[in-house]
Amino acid sequence: MLMKDNITIRVTCPKCGQSLHVKKKISFREFCNEGDSILSDFDMEEFHCPCGTHFLGVETVQSEKLENILDLLKELQSQGKFDITEHGMKINLGFSDILKIISELKTMEGVFE
16 A cells, blocks of 8 residues: 655634645655654744735644644553564554544544545
């Protein structure tokens, strides 16, 4: 299975609520291995809304959502339930893990394309 490397994040303006489409080239492996750095870069990135508002990524709800999904991946990795190596991906999830992932992904709705 090929993983899509181009991710479009819908950043919402904290003032007017308009969605801005921000294209990032991030692989899933990179997000899992370097997620803290990627999140930090996103938080410090400045966005410009057509309404005239300038804001940082940390001021958006998407920052919190990205942090939540990264924390979930770290938790699963620390429990040995999820791992990405150069040879592929190992997933060993129970029913409660799957429900937790589905719940978290539902909060991500409207963030990624």
